[in-house]
Amino acid sequence: WVDIPRSRALKQDKFVVSKSHLDFLMAPGVPFSHPRKPNLTIDDIYVFPDLEELLKNLEINVIHSHTTLDYLLTNNRILLFGPEYSGKTSLLKVMFRKYQQNDAVPLWVDGTNIKTGNPERLKGIFSAAFESTYGNQYLEDFWQEEPGKKALIIDDLQNANLNRKAKLNLFDFIDQHFGIALISSSNLISTQEIIETEKNDFLFSCNRVLLPEFGSVSRNKIIEKWLLLGQEDTIQESELDNKIKEIEGKSRVILRPSLAPSYPFYILTIAQSVDNIGTTIPPLSREDRGSFGFFYEWLITTSLHRGPKKIADVNAK
Numbered sequence: 001w002v003d004i005p006r007s008r009a010l011k012q013d014k015f016v017v018s019k020s021h022l023d024f025l026m027a028p029g030v031p032f033s034h035p036r037k038p039n040l041t042i043d044d045i046y047v048f049p050d051l052e053e054l055l056k057n058l059e060i061n062v063i064h065s066h067t068t069l070d071y072l073l074t075n076n077r078i079l080l081f082g083p084e085y086s087g088k089t090s091l092l093k094v095m096f097r098k099y100q101q102n103d104a105v106p107l108w109v110d111g112t113n114i115k116t117g118n119p120e121r122l123k124g125i126f127s128a129a130f131e132s133t134y135g136n137q138y139l140e141d142f143w144q145e146e147p148g149k150k151a152l153i154i155d156d157l158q159n160a161n162l163n164r165k166a167k168l169n170l171f172d173f174i175d176q177h178f179g180i181a182l183i184s185s186s187n188l189i190s191t192q193e194i195i196e197t198e199k200n201d202f203l204f205s206c207n208r209v210l211l212p213e214f215g216s217v218s219r220n221k222i223i224e225k226w227l228l229l230g231q232e233d234t235i236q237e238s239e240l241d242n243k244i245k246e247i248e249g250k251s252r253v254i255l256r257p258s259l260a261p262s263y264p265f266y267i268l269t270i271a272q273s274v275d276n277i278g279t280t281i282p283p284l285s286r287e288d289r290g291s292f293g294f295f296y297e298w299l300i301t302t303s304l305h306r307g308p309k310k311i312a313d314v315n316a317k
Contacts (some may be wrong), residue, residue, distance in 0.1 A: 002054055012158055013141070014138045015134050016135075017134065021108070025097065032045070032272050033272060036230025045198075047261045049212070050215070051063035051211065051212075052211075053071075054209070063209075072098070075097065077206045078208075080092075081191075081211065083186055085265040086261070087211060088156075088211060096153055104149055105151065107152050107153065108155070116166065122173045127143075146179070147177060148180070152177075152180065153183075154182075156185065156186070157185040158186050172200070174202055180216075183206075198285075213262040222271075223247045223251075223271050251266075
């Protein structure tokens with residue numbers, strides 16, 4: 001039994017996430033096929049990444065993965081930059097629940113839905129996002145919460161079709177209503193230009209963070225997490241080590257600048273392909289294909305089903 005402070009308990013009773021939004025938060029985002037667990041959740045395969053904080057003098061401060069969560073919870077306003085399939089959305093999904101656990105009320109807004117910088121219309125857009133997540137019963141209570149207890153999460157800000165003036169109005173709106181903000185974008189350059197040329201309180205208060213590719217340590221962690229699923233108590237340590245080395249070796253061959261970066265999507269695709277040999281992996285549906293959908297299917301149908309000799313040949317080149 002946990003003694004929850006009354007104010008926190010009341011907040012949890014009011015701001016209850018709908019099943020549809022909870023399903024969205026728990027979904028990995030890509031329909032991976034696991035041979036031992038048919039319905040994967042994001043918790044099954046998620047590993048916190050390293051982060052690279054872009055300092056005021058443009059130097060980089062590396063945030064190591066074991067401190068990433070503390071960093072994100074300690075710094076209330078963060079602009080998160082990374083390319084497509086770098087894991088931005090997955091990180092935001094995980095942080096939604098972490099904010100809840102830290103007594104904040106998170107609000108998820110898709111950047112595609114932000115089409116204005118007008119404060120009243122922005123409030124309408126954000127209110128609609130609230131209602132789709134929590135229902136409409138406590139909408140006014142949400143807006144009356146103090147800013148420090150409201151956590152705004154915007155996924156893919158680059159999809160908001162706004163000019164510079166409208167973006168500045170958006171940032172002013174966020175600054176007024178939200179003490180906590182985690183905003184992802186794939187467009188560092190345009191945001192950096194605004195930061196450098198405009199005096200904006202919200203942007204000035206933000207930490208700018210980049211999502212780097214996974215190194216060997218993080219790759220091994222996520223590969224091990226995949227392999228342990230469904231056989232935590234049965235797989236022998238030697239077998240696990242050999243399987244990790246096999247997948248890590250193929251990752252080093254395939255994940256290179258000429259083909260694909262070392263981000264979780266690609267690492268897990270390789271792990272899936274190796275772990276599912278002998279089974280049928282469903283192809284990506286049209287809506288699940290992105291600019292790298294070809295990589296997913298090419299990987300499954302060709303390279304990873306070649307023998308060790310082929311891998312050695314590639315290593316030798």
